[in-house]
Amino acid sequence: MESRGFIKMLRDCNxxxxxxxxxxxxxxxxxxxxRGERxxxxxxxxxxxxxxxxxxGTTYETLVAQICERVATHAPxxxxxxxxxxxxxxxxxxxxGAY
Structure with a gap:
């Protein structure tokens, strides 16, 4: 995943x-x-x-649940x-009718 996709995913998942x-x-x-990778x-x-x-300021589990819920219920x-x-x-x- 590139930076652009990571940021778009975070934006789409609010x-x-x-x-x-x-x-x-x-x-x-x-x-x-x-280092040196994209x-x-x-x-x-x-x-x-x-x-x-x-x-x-939240837990990892809460964040993953928020992302999974958004991905499961909404299209990009x-x-x-x-x-x-x-x-x-x-x-x-x-x-x-010319072309």
Whole structure:
């Protein structure tokens, strides 16, 4: 898992707040990953969750339960844009048949 995915997972599971933000999560990710690596494995992920729980002032079990409950009941949040309606492309009455 990369830092981007770790932070997105924490954001989607409502773990981040004003006191524990993206920067704090990135610092924890950097602390647990090996030097020169971009990814963490499952053992480093568990260690990172221990640090997150400590930073938030909660227990590891409570944090894992919160994440598991959110993952089990919700799909990942999509943070994309939606294209605007374009008359010549989306309206079938204006098709010319040229292409």
């Amino acid at each position: 773990v981040l707040n004003k006191r524990f933000n993206d920067a704090a999560a990135d610092i924890i990710f950097t602390k647990v990953k090996d 990814f963490i494995d499952i053992h480093d992920f568990a260690l990172a969750l221990h640090f997150v729980a400590e930073e938030k 949040d999509a943070h994309g844009t939606k294209a605007a309606f374009t008359r010549l492309h989306d309206d079938k009455d204006t098709y010319t």
